[in-house]
Every structure is written in structure tokens, then in C-alpha cells.
Amino acid sequence: MKNDSPLMGFWEKLRMKLDRVSSTQGSTSKYESQVDTGVSDSTTISSVNSTTSTLVTVNVYDMLWINDYVSSLGIGVYHTGVVVHETEYSYGGHPLTNSGVFAMLPKDTSYLGENYSHKLTLSMGYTDFTAADIALLLDSMTADYRGDQYHLLHKNCNHFSDAF
Structure with missing residues (x-):
């Protein structure tokens, strides 16, 4: 059965990147690893027409407490956040009806x-x-990403990162 979810492209790219990193660095369930993008998190580029472009990155975090259990099954659970203009944005759940979107310092x-x-x-x-x-x-x-609407499988930080 084929899954036509618009997130599949995002998930496939993320899985391929994670597989490449894991295969070159061994097990990472308890150790931090990083892909060097060659540019800082706040890199900007000025084009000929004097508009400024800002690098957008996605930080991927290993969720150690879950991955200690599921890594033996060959799967992993990851948290993501989008970094733009030196701020990282993500989404998390809580019992309130206000936004679950939050900002933090990158990494x-x-x-x-x-x-x-x-x-x-x-x-x-x-x-x-x-x-x-x-x-x-x-x-x-923010209305689409309220804290009380968070769902581990159907509406989580990875869905937010993809939409953002």
C-alpha cells in the first residue's frame, strides 16, 4: 500500500541522511554526532540585486530515552527544529489550548x-x-499547532518542521 502523504519526501530525505550518518559513525544512541554543513547557523548571502538571503537549517535531535528501547528494532524517534535568523523554532505538546510553537537558541x-x-x-x-x-x-x-493538539505520530515537531 503506497502512502501518498505530503510528508513522505521529508521523511525519506531525513531517513537517508540519518542512515548515512549512522553508517559512517556507528551507533549514536548515547553519543552526539553532527554533519558539518560548512557554514555557520547564521550565514547570510547578499545577492546582486541587494536582497539578503539567510540560511535555513533543520536540527535533528536523538531522543535518547525512546531510542534506547527502539534502536534494537532498527528504528529511531527524533525531534526537529527549524533554524532561521539565529533562532530555532519547534513544536511541542502541553495541555493548554494556546500555541505549542516555541523558540530557543539553536542546538x-x-x-x-x-x-x-x-x-x-x-x-x-x-x-x-x-x-x-x-x-x-x-x-x-500557531492556530494549527496548539499545544493540546500534539500527537506523537500524527502531529508532532517533525510535521511542524516540514510545514514551516
Whole structure:
């Protein structure tokens, strides 16, 4: 049975990247690893027409407490956050009806908790959106990503990262 979900492209790319990193670095269930993108998290490029492009990356985190159990099955569970303009944005659940979207410093695993370890960073390309544009975009997404609507399989941080 073929899954025609619009997220499949995202999931397939993420799985291929994770497989490549895991196969070259061995087991990473308790150890941090990272793909060097060759550019800093805040890299900007000015084009000929004087617009500024900003690098967009996705940070992938190993969820150690879950992956300690499921890694023997050949699968993993990961948290993701999108980094743009030196801020990382993600989505998490809570019992309230307000937004579950949150901002943090990039790769700040202490903010996420002790069971999260940065695994790798994926370069997604560049955006011409300003920080104000990003704020408007996030504001338009908050109603769709309320804290009480979080679901581990059907509406999680990876769905948010893909939509963002």
C-alpha cells in the first residue's frame, strides 16, 4: 500500500541522511554526532540585486530515552527544529489550548532536556524572508499547532518542521 502523504519526501530525505550518518559513525544512541554543513547557523548571502538571503537549517535531535528501547528494532524517534535568523523554532505538546510553537537558541539541548542529544544539522537552503516575515509566518501557523493538539505520530515537531 503506497502512502501518498505530503510528508513522505521529508521523511525519506531525513531517513537517508540519518542512515548515512549512522553508517559512517556507528551507533549514536548515547553519543552526539553532527554533519558539518560548512557554514555557520547564521550565514547570510547578499545577492546582486541587494536582497539578503539567510540560511535555513533543520536540527535533528536523538531522543535518547525512546531510542534506547527502539534502536534494537532498527528504528529511531527524533525531534526537529527549524533554524532561521539565529533562532530555532519547534513544536511541542502541553495541555493548554494556546500555541505549542516555541523558540530557543539553536542546538540548546539544555532547553529541550537531558534526554535530547543533537544528532545532525540539515541545510535546507536559503530564504529571503526577514525576521519580521518569519514572525508573521509563525503567527499564522500557531492556530494549527496548539499545544493540546500534539500527537506523537500524527502531529508532532517533525510535521511542524516540514510545514514551516
